[in-house]
Amino acid sequence: MEAIYLQADEISKRRQFVRIDEDARNRLRRLAPVLEEGVDQALEHLYKAVRSRSELRRLFREDIEGAEAARKAHGLQIALGNFGPGCVESTRRIGMAHENCAMPGLVDQFRMES
Known part of the structure; x- marks a missing residue:
């Protein structure tokens, strides 16, 4: 995967x-504590569903925890208003x-079944 490098003016x-x-x-x-709790709850729900379905579990190649941690870190960047190069x-x-x-199709399927 090739990194994307955006200048500060493009991010702005x-x-x-x-x-x-x-x-x-x-x-x-200011809302970060509330948003952090919401991010935690949403990810807990999502990854509980992922762990419960073999077709989703295998997509993570046994690194569901790493994906969950990365997703939480990303959500917190947004919650804190940090939209710099790391967020990009x-x-x-x-x-x-x-x-x-092929996650978009799986996400749609998850929505329909939840």
Whole structure:
């Protein structure tokens, strides 16, 4: 997987596009404890479902804990309003992992069955 390197001005343009200004980042930081709990609960629910289904478990090649930790770290970056190069890179890695294992179709299936 090739890393994506974005200049600070490009990251800023992307934040502006999704309307994440300094006020929004400050609000996210204030909400971080609540968001962290929500991230934990959502990931607990997701990975409980993953562990319960063999067709999903095998996609992780026995590193479900690593995926869960990476996903939590990424969610917390967003919750804290940290949209810098690290967030860009983790977004890319998560997206590539989903693409490599046909995750969008599995996520849709999970939604229908939940």
